[in-house]
Amino acid sequence: MSTTKKVTSVILGSAMAASLVGAVGMAGPAFAQEDNMEKCFGVSLAGKNDCAAGPGTTCAGTSKVDFQGNAWTLVPAGLCENSEFWGKVLPGDRTGSLTAIDRDMV
Amino acid sequence: MFDPLNIPNQSGAGFKGEHFASIMESNSTVGFFEIHAENYMGAGGLPHRMLTAIREKYPLSVHGVGLSIGAEGPLDTEHLTRLKNVVDRYQPGLVSEHLAWSTHDTNFLNDLLPVPYTKAVLDRVVEHIDQVQTTLGRQILLENPSTYVAFSQSEMKEVDFIRQVQKRTGCGLLLDVNNVHVSATNQNYDAKDYLASFPVEHVGEIHLGGHARDVDDQGAPLLIDAHDREVDDAVWGLYAHLIGNIGPRPTLIEWDNDVPAWHILKADVDAAGRILEQKAGNTHAA
Amino acid sequence: MPPEFALEDFAKALRAPDAPLPKGIVDPFGNPAPKRFDVYRNNVTVSLIEALQAAFPAVCALVGEVFFREMARTYLRTHPPASPVMIEYGHGFAEFIEQFEPAASLPFLPDVARLDRAWLDVYHAADAQPLNPARLAGLNDDVLTGARFFVHPAVRFINSGFPLHDLWQAGRAAKSAAGIDPSLVQNVAITRPRYEIQTFGVTPVSAIFIRALMEKEPLGAAVEKVADIKGFDLTRVLNRLLTSGFFMDVEF
Numbered sequence: 001m002s003t004t005k006k007v008t009s010v011i012l013g014s015a016m017a018a019s020l021v022g023a024v025g026m027a028g029p030a031f032a033q034e035d036n037m038e039k040c041f042g043v044s045l046a047g048k049n050d051c052a053a054g055p056g057t058t059c060a061g062t063s064k065v066d067f068q069g070n071a072w073t074l075v076p077a078g079l080c081e082n083s084e085f086w087g088k089v090l091p092g093d094r095t096g097s098l099t100a101i102d103r104d105m106v
Numbered sequence: 107m108f109d110p111l112n113i114p115n116q117s118g119a120g121f122k123g124e125h126f127a128s129i130m131e132s133n134s135t136v137g138f139f140e141i142h143a144e145n146y147m148g149a150g151g152l153p154h155r156m157l158t159a160i161r162e163k164y165p166l167s168v169h170g171v172g173l174s175i176g177a178e179g180p181l182d183t184e185h186l187t188r189l190k191n192v193v194d195r196y197q198p199g200l201v202s203e204h205l206a207w208s209t210h211d212t213n214f215l216n217d218l219l220p221v222p223y224t225k226a227v228l229d230r231v232v233e234h235i236d237q238v239q240t241t242l243g244r245q246i247l248l249e250n251p252s253t254y255v256a257f258s259q260s261e262m263k264e265v266d267f268i269r270q271v272q273k274r275t276g277c278g279l280l281l282d283v284n285n286v287h288v289s290a291t292n293q294n295y296d297a298k299d300y301l302a303s304f305p306v307e308h309v310g311e312i313h314l315g316g317h318a319r320d321v322d323d324q325g326a327p328l329l330i331d332a333h334d335r336e337v338d339d340a341v342w343g344l345y346a347h348l349i350g351n352i353g354p355r356p357t358l359i360e361w362d363n364d365v366p367a368w369h370i371l372k373a374d375v376d377a378a379g380r381i382l383e384q385k386a387g388n389t390h391a392a
Numbered sequence: 393m394p395p396e397f398a399l400e401d402f403a404k405a406l407r408a409p410d411a412p413l414p415k416g417i418v419d420p421f422g423n424p425a426p427k428r429f430d431v432y433r434n435n436v437t438v439s440l441i442e443a444l445q446a447a448f449p450a451v452c453a454l455v456g457e458v459f460f461r462e463m464a465r466t467y468l469r470t471h472p473p474a475s476p477v478m479i480e481y482g483h484g485f486a487e488f489i490e491q492f493e494p495a496a497s498l499p500f501l502p503d504v505a506r507l508d509r510a511w512l513d514v515y516h517a518a519d520a521q522p523l524n525p526a527r528l529a530g531l532n533d534d535v536l537t538g539a540r541f542f543v544h545p546a547v548r549f550i551n552s553g554f555p556l557h558d559l560w561q562a563g564r565a566a567k568s569a570a571g572i573d574p575s576l577v578q579n580v581a582i583t584r585p586r587y588e589i590q591t592f593g594v595t596p597v598s599a600i601f602i603r604a605l606m607e608k609e610p611l612g613a614a615v616e617k618v619a620d621i622k623g624f625d626l627t628r629v630l631n632r633l634l635t636s637g638f639f640m641d642v643e644f
Contacts, residue, residue, distance in 0.1 A: 011626065012615055013533040019630035023525040044123035044152055045515060047145025048446050048478035051171045051204065051218055052333035052362035053252065053431065054438035056320040060465065061433030064409045074463075074494040078456030079562055079569045105557070105578060105593035106625070106632040147477045148516025151546070152587045155519075172476025178399050185476055210403035213472040216443065217435040219402065222416070254431040258416040292428075294420035322419060323427040330431065 113138045113165050113199035113311070115354035115386070117378035119371055120169075120361060126156045128368035130163075136375060138165040138199065140358050143192045144172045157196065167200040167311065167358070168193055172214065175234045175248070176207035176221035186241050193242055200311055200356070202247035202280045203238065205231065205268065222257035223267040235275040247310045248272070249280035252288040252317075252331035264289070269305045279305065282313035283345045284337065284360075288329040292322075297344055306352045314345060314378060315360035334363035337374055345378070349385040357382060405429070406436050407469055440468040443478045448485065448508040450563030451501060463492060479516055482509055500554035507560045507580055507591075510548035514582045514589055517546035522585040522637030535644050537612030541605050542641040546584035549594075549602060556580050557593035585637025592632060597624045602633070 054060075108114075116137025119125075129136070139160055146153055160166065170189055173181065193201055206218035221227050238246055250268060262270075272279055281304060290297035316335035322328040337345075337359065349355070359374045401414035419425040444464040445452050452460040467488050473481045486505035495501050522544055528536070550556065555576035562569040578593035581602065594602060597618050604614035618624045633639065 011619065012536050012612060015626040016528055016531075016536055016630060018627040019634060020525055020529050021631075023631060023635045024529050044126060044156065045446070045512075046122060046124065046365070047142065047153065048439075048443035048481075049142045049144035049171050049216075049476070050333070050362035051142065051169070052315070052360070053217070053318075053331045054363075054435040054442075055332070056318055056328075056330045056434065057427055057430045058434055058438070060441065060461075061406075061435070061437035062409045062430050063465075074459060076455040076459045076495065076498060078452070078459065079454045079566070105576075105595055106598050106629045144477050145479065148479055149545070150519035151514075151516050151584065153516065155587055174476070182476070188477070207399065209476060210399065212474055213403070213407075214474065214476045215403070215406060215436045216439040216473065216476075216478065217432060219406075219432060221399075255417045255425050255428045256420055258418050258422065292420075320431070323425055324419065324423065326419075328428065328431070 108165055110161070110165050110197065111199050113167055113356040115356055115382060117357045117359065117375045117382060118165075118167070119359050119375050121157070121160055122361075122365050123153065123156055124365065125368040125371070126160070130159065132368075134368075134372060136164060136372075137379070138167055138356060138358075140167040140169050140200075143168050143170045143189050146192050146196075147188045161196055166196055166198045167202070167356070168196065168198040170201070170203040171218070172208060173203050173234075173238065174207045174209040175203055175238070176205060176219075176227065176231055177209050177234075178207075178230070179209075179211070181234050181237055182209060182212075186238065189238075190242055193244075200247060201242060201244060202249055202311065204249045204251060205271070206251050218251060220251060220253045220255060220257070223260040223262045223264055225261060228267060228270055231271055232274045235271065235277050239275065239277065245276065245278055247278040247280040249282050249313065250285050250289075250304075252282070252285040252292075252329075254292055254328060254330075256293060265300055265303050272305055272308050277308075278310035279308045280311045280313060281306070281309045281348075281355075282315070283348060284313065284315045284317055284341050285331060287338070287341050287344055288317050288331050291327055291329045298347065301344065301348055301351075306348075309352065309355055312345070312348070312355050312357040313360055314341060314357060314374070315362075317341075332363055333360045335361075336370075337377070342377070342381070346381050346385070349381055354382045354386045402432075406433055407472065409433070437465060437468065440473070440481070441465055443473075443481050444468070444485065447479075447482045447512050448505055450508050450560045451485075451489075451505050453563040453566050454501065454504060454559065454569070455495070455498065459494070463489070463495065466492065479512065485509065500552070500556065500559055503550065503552040503554055503556050504560050504563060507550050507552075507556060507582075510550055510582055511589065511591070514546045514548055514584050517584065519586075520545050520640050523634070523639040523641055525634040527642060528634070531644075537610060538644060539611040540608050540643050541611075541639045542608075542643075543606050544583065544585070544637055544640040547638055548582045549599075549606065550580045550582075551599065552579055553577055557591065560591075581636070581638065583636040583638050590636050592636065595623065597621045598629045601626075601629060602638075605633075 114137050118138035121139040121141050204218050208215050286297050286300055314337045315333045318330040318332040320328045357378045361371050405411035405414050413426045417429050441461050441464045471484055486502040489495050489505050490502045555572050555578050557578040557580045558572040579599040581592055583590045601614050601618045
């Protein structure tokens with residue numbers, strides 16, 4: 001075994017032991033035989049197959065407008081309205097910030 | 107304890123995941139639940155977890171919406187296999203599909219589209235239903251459609267087409283009374299005449315649902331099978347008339363768009379239940 | 393055989409607003425019925441738009457409903473579903489958005505779409521008991537070094553060069569995205585140990601490690617790939633993977 005590997009395995013053993021603190025014997029919902037179903041109901045999704053018709057003769061199915069390639073006619077709104085912010089998220093020199101981390105990330 | 111393979115002559119509801127907690131908490135009295143098979147073609151997760159719990163407490167009916175029995179091309183055997191998997195997994199009391207098409211050249215159109223009532227189409231529908239019943243190893247019920255157009259090529263009335271399909275395949279029939287009202291209005295015929303000539307002895311289930319109103323090219327009323335509101339009074343009238351004639355049948359309330367709180371849907375389920383009891387009482391007294 | 397041709401024309405005209413009314417489509421009095429036919433045109437289009445809107449809620453919130461529904465309508469014209477199972481529709485939507493010019497000012501949008509779609513895949517994925525972390529306790533270093541993991545079936549991992557997790561969460565919660573740090577790079581892991589879905593952001597370094605484990609590289613080899621890179625926190629990553637149900641099994 002190379003020196004590097006020995007070092008790695010020592011790191012590994014202690015890291016694993018530390019990572020298992022609080023994980024082994026977890027009684028949390030993730031590993032319970034029956035987790036708290038109530039919590040899940042909030043995200044129960046309706047499947048999108050049904051046998052009902054849509055809203056009659058509105059124009060969604062008959063509009064001839066084609067937005068492919070007509071960028072100027074269709075503008076994002078929603079949470080993207082703040083264009084100043086979105087400018088910053090554009091790709092560019094992003095490599096300098098690769099180590100930025102927030103508290104929820106691993 | 108109920109017999110899960112026997113759907114009782116009571117009223118039931120289309121099952122929606124958002125109603126699961128209300129149904130379980132209130133321990134609701136419901137004759138049966140029905141699901142759209144395609145929404146349970148995933149491998150696992152919450153939808154199957156909830157449906158398994160429902161199936162333990164209530165009889166279940168499986169209603170396919172994507173098999174495209176009226177299509178020109180051959181049936182999608184992969185989809186038929188997936189339907190069989192759902193049926194095998196849940197062992198429902200009833201399995202049904204539509205007299206409609208929804209797939210063309212492998213493109214799924216996600217709507218129940220109408221077929222012309224011709225001998226050629228009849229042969230094709232019969233062949234497809236034979237294939238479905240053979241694959242599933244059981245009888246299916248075929249549902250009459252809501253239609254918005256007619257085909258000048260049609261050679262026979264819808265009700266005669268359906269009678270022929272039933273006779274040649276031995277399938278059962280799912281009589282959607284809202285569809286009868288919608289199609290009768292849109293196609294300018296009398297709904298009661300339609301019901302009078304329908305082969306009611308083969309009806310294994312009835313559907314009721316709400317519809318929306320529009321107008322056609324000439325300004326004539328055009329009803330849309332939207333399943334987005336309470337059952338219409340005209341449809342309740344037809345239903346009571348029908349049950350008075352043929353006796354009680356399992357009856358489902360469908361509500362798929364703008365799905366309301368459980369107690370609102372349950373009110374329509376109970377209304378259908380009262381008609382079933384009343385007519386059963388009358389039949390018994392007679 | 394005229395009826396056969398009727399359905400062919402019918403099917404084509406449903407998705408082509410410019411197409412003429414198919415031959416033989418009439419009202420009960422035999423008059424041509426274009427407005428009646430439009431009910432079907434509309435049903436097909438609206439029902440598919442709504443299937444996409446249900447599958448891509450974060451994308452929809454970020455661009456607004458008007459933009460989303462037009463983008464969806466353009467997509468379904470060229471990418472109709474190949475299967476009748478609507479819970480599976482939209483697997484090519486992210487790639488379509490990459491080419492959709494009106495969305496070009498939002499280069500992160502395809503990644504948000506990939507995450508929305510993966511979330512739905514996880515929602516419907518097969519059930520499995522996650523790996524019990526206790527199976528890794530008390531093992532000697534050599535055994536741990538050779539450990540290979542099997543990923544749980546309800547796990548997906550999305551690579552991104554954007555603050556994807558924060559953007560996606562803002563969309564899902566319909567909260568303002570104004571507070572998001574644009575310099576963050578977040579890959580995203582999605583897990584579902586039983587029925588409840590969990591998501592967490594993953595740094596580029598941790599992503600190299602996790603990808604190696606997903607490709608069944610032994611734990612020791614995966615650690616060696618990143619051990620010298622600044623900011624890699626092995627304890628923290630292992631803890632999150634093991635407590636979120638990322639793995640189903642391990643072999644030594």
